[in-house]
Amino acid sequence: MFIAGDYDVIVVGAGHAGVEAGLAAARIGCRTLLTTLNMDNIAMMPCNPSVGGPAKGHLVRELDALGGEMGVNADKTCIQFRMLNTSKGPAVQALRAQADKKTYQFSMKETCENQDNLDIKQLLVEKILVENEKIAGVQIETGEIYTCQCIVLASGTYLRGRVIIGEKTYEGGPIGQRAAVALSQSLQKIGVKLMRFKTGTPARVDKRTLDFSKMQIQPGDSEVHNFSFLSNEHTREQVPCWLTYTNEKTHKILRDNIDRAPMANGIIEGVGPRYCPSIETKIIRFPDKDKHQLFIEPEGLHTNEMYVQGMSTSMPVDIQFEFLKTIPGMENVKIMRPGYAIEYDCLDPLQLKPSLEHKYIEGFFSAGQANGTSGYEEAAAQGLIAGINAAMKIRGRESLILKRSEAYIGVLIDDLVTKGTQEPYRMMTSRAEYRLLLRQDNADMRLTEKGRQVGLVNDERYSRYLAKKDKINEIKILMQGKKINPSREINDLLRKNDMEEIRASINLYDMLKRKNIGYKELEEVFNLPHINDEVIKQIETDAVYEGYISKQEEQVSRMEKLENKKIPPDIDYMKIANLREEAVEKLNKIKPLSLGQAGRISGVSPADISILLIYLEQYSRRND
């Protein structure tokens, strides 16, 4: 047996989860190997050319605050930025960007290639080597072995991948890639439980064959925003997207040929995501809708390929061609790549601990679509946490586990390992119960310190964070200390500046709670220091939504007490006589770390939690 190398951490797959895991482990100082099936496809975007959106944009900001790469890379390479939900509250505003796919990939590749402690190799991992229920290394298809202490599985949709276009199916990964077939069997052999999911993507069409005059233009925001707290750019050249719609003709073609849809003829077995239905699914499930909107999005600056968002399909190519032609502006369309569906194996995430390590295979971490999620951002967030925790394990340090009240990343992982998922899991703001606390504007305030502790936040990021934090506190104290009285001069001054008069004395911080008064208005009238927009935003949000924020903080502190009650790992639920059978079964399977987590398991009742609480107290008194 040829041992080709020894590493601390080996990351299997270099998609969005893999690169974050590899970079994180290497940056913390672990000798790390990042493996990929194809060096030219690192951080590839096989589906939509965009990053962010509600909850997903939040994930990117959080990942950035912790010292991840996705935000920085997106800022460098995206070609359109829009802030969404601007008419809604601060908690759900989110940045979404169109990426130049190739630039995004190559920029990320460059970052990885130049990272100290990180090797990148093109090879196909075929076997996971386990000794005494502990990770020992991996074996490559060509026979050589790499030894390691930890593995991060980030296999995306490549595990036993099968592509489906109409009646045609073949083994493969997305966009003409190879599939990892033997690895799937190896995983099962070492005791990993797999599920089968499905996802899909629309056709890419030739820009030259589209008539944009029949579509509505969708430009980017004039005001420039960034994902990363490190980015300074304020101007960017932006490329528009285009909006058009399906119509009755499109729907008729789909309906008439529905028997040729793979989901109807039984070719597809995997479970697809509800929030990302194929156009054929939409037409069957919502027959009353007479049109569906489609966004035509550029795949990059140096390509004519355009992505037809909203038109994901696995219909046969002749049907795809026929229905695309019915769409205004696409009458003469040429397809460059057809849409397709892909089925793949993924892990049942209930096997994982909140650190993303497997419960029974020591050193085996897993992240991204391999854990049953969907989306680049969800993948990247998990990759980062898996990479950090693999490194923490090697360093003999405590895992980084974010709480639901601290980050969307915490909600994401807690959902996965506590509730599991029946379909590719997508992050949504409605999944977060403390949404108002988990804003994208305060991701750095929430998480930079934690990133610093694990060793991912560099000095530049850290000093920026400290400066912002200090500024916010300084200005708040200043404003709270500055009282104005309802004197004639003050009220004259207010009236002159289009502000309502005051009747009682009030400090300037509380003035922010009044309608139509922001920091900038007060700055002018009361001579406050000039500060940057990010700081202003924090202060205004904290002031205006104080009541709601404290409501949520109360909810959190109530929850926290149960979260802090840890359950010892060697607890034997069978021995707790009064627990109901269903609860014993679920608790044994999921092995929650805290009473809080136990309470979120479906099938575990409040009475079960009470009984557990008393049992734990008994347990700790016995062990004292």
Added chain:
Amino acid sequence: MIAKDINDTIAAIATPLGEGGIGIIRVSGINSIETVDRIFAAINKRALADRHSHRAVYGKIIDPKTKDIIDEAICIIMRGPHSYTKEDIVEIQCHGGMLPLRRILSLLIEIGEIRLAAPGEFTKRAFLNGRIDLAQAQAVMDIIKAKTDASLKVASGHLSGCFSSHIRQIRDPLLEMIAHYEATIDFPEEEVDEIDNIQVMEKIGELKDKINVMLASANTGRILSEGLVTAIVGKPNVGKSSLLNRLLHSERAIVTDVPGTTRDSIEEYADMEGIPLKIIDTAGIRHTEDKVEKIGVDRARSYIEKADLILALFDGTRPIEDDDRKIIKLIEEKNVVIVINKNDLEQSLDERWIRKQCSGSEIAHISAVSDNGIKELTEVIKKKVYAGNVVYNEGELVNNVRQSEALKKAERHLSDAIKSLDNDIPEDLVVIDLRSAWERLGDIIGDTASEDIIDEIFSRFCIGK
């Protein structure tokens, strides 16, 4: 659903329910003394907070809103850690009837940061705070399990009933609203219909009204504060007032031979071997030209609608008359005990016909003027109450205080949501209150899964790239 916090303040009736010389309400936790002070006026006017531990203080329990005196009471303060739970405890000793106990308990929950104790919770705290030893802990878990099983039984009995369907009628539209808002928030670039906030406010207002109706008239709140509403109905001169007097052992209603003597309805409380009854002696139901009497008759009809239990009185000495038929019609599908009066005289009533009309209702034979059959009637009512037709036992009481507590909270959240919408607060914040209301209503029927919201989003809106 998550278990309640172990650090908040809890209260419960500590003495067995039913008749008894005195009753005790125990309050334990950091807010206990401060909250009891708000409803207790010591005779010497000193606040409990200023008193030493382990003192008994005499005074009155007063509703701070209405200033009504509810009962005389002795409060005993036991400051932690020198108490059963090692927390601050106040025990309120008052008169033992159900009524004052329950009123004081709901008052405490209403005004303070206090919630109803879960089964076995005082003992649980005693254990967690190191007051009792390991051997006793097992007993605590047994209690929790046993009581939970019992109340589950009660709750599941309730689930099939109309109460939970009422809750669903509020919850389902609320879920639709939440899902719609969430869809616009999570999928801002998708084609989700715009939401008209004015319409939403109206809709929330309607749901709030429904909750208020439930709070006002549902069995829950009323049985709690007023007892089991029992209406005595029957045609004139059938002996309703005599039965009432018999049950009350007093001469509250005027008993005469002239049909239509009881013009108005009379309300009285009776304690029937531990079951608090609120008895309404209705005016005889019959057609009448007399205006005053007519009001009484209409009221009787409305009492039939509201009553938890109806005692339908028939005269055993007279054949079935039109008025009897009318009554039979009125009490259709109600919770009824058929009472045939005057069983000491010769019978000419066609009992078989009544039996056929009211199959499923129990029949009791009595003589209201003597004591004849009264004991049997009491047994029938008791059986009915405990058999679950009118569920009213310890588990049910717990449920009821819980239910009204949850309903009140839900109502408050809906009011907050309306206020927020009115002030143009962004939707994602309004949703915080809507979700809380939805969750509190879910607590009542034991069903709060946030996955429902996500399912609703995907089933109602065509979303997806």
